Amino acid sequence: MTIDATPAPEARAAHTRSGTRAATDLALIAAFAALIAACALLPAISIGGLVPITLQTFGVLLAGAVLGARRGFLAVLLYLAVGAIGLPVFSGGAAGLAPFAGPTAGYLVAFPFAAALTGLIVQRLPRRKVATSIPLIFVAGFASSLALIHPLGALGLAWRGGMGIGEAFLFDLAFIPGDIAKNILMALVATAVHRAFPALLPARRKTRAGASGTTATPASAR
Numbered sequence: 001m002t003i004d005a006t007p008a009p010e011a012r013a014a015h016t017r018s019g020t021r022a023a024t025d026l027a028l029i030a031a032f033a034a035l036i037a038a039c040a041l042l043p044a045i046s047i048g049g050l051v052p053i054t055l056q057t058f059g060v061l062l063a064g065a066v067l068g069a070r071r072g073f074l075a076v077l078l079y080l081a082v083g084a085i086g087l088p089v090f091s092g093g094a095a096g097l098a099p100f101a102g103p104t105a106g107y108l109v110a111f112p113f114a115a116a117l118t119g120l121i122v123q124r125l126p127r128r129k130v131a132t133s134i135p136l137i138f139v140a141g142f143a144s145s146l147a148l149i150h151p152l153g154a155l156g157l158a159w160r161g162g163m164g165i166g167e168a169f170l171f172d173l174a175f176i177p178g179d180i181a182k183n184i185l186m187a188l189v190a191t192a193v194h195r196a197f198p199a200l201l202p203a204r205r206k207t208r209a210g211a212s213g214t215t216a217t218p219a220s221a222r
Helices: 009-041 056-067 069-084 105-123 134-160 165-196
Strands: 205-210 213-218
Touching (some): 009 056, 009 069, 056 069, 056 165, 069 105, 105 134
């Protein structure tokens, strides 16, 4: 008696699709890590303090809004890892571990979590809204920035920048107008990307209760 070990056509097709998705995810993560680096290296605007205004936050939040929570988080994490090992991808061409011990440490730590939160919010929007509603994408990015980047950034300023807590939070307020402008730009770009590539976000799943339990099935795009 012999056993045919040849995978069924369905299994081979599923394996091929899985490999293709993984390769696509890796390419997108790497591309957005490079985009964040490019945004960070563009000329910064000095506001006379320890932390200049750059487009870094734009790239971080765009990664979450376009790729979703998991891939957005990984894209920013890859960017931080590349900078930590010595490539000059941080603002002003900085590199290595020194930025993580300086006054910008809180902002850097907050970035991947802000990307993840932005992606989490965007993924839960109706798919038709993702491609058409600039205000909703703006709210996702700006809320994530207010919830994570600004508080952790201010705490980093207080910890490593020689400021008191109150002084650090007041100093951080100077970034709010620029943050609003960057989130508007982010929302414009993100909605345009989703119009061009409507299947770019991870597939949404919903649960359907059956007689023998609950099973998960892919949700149809809306």
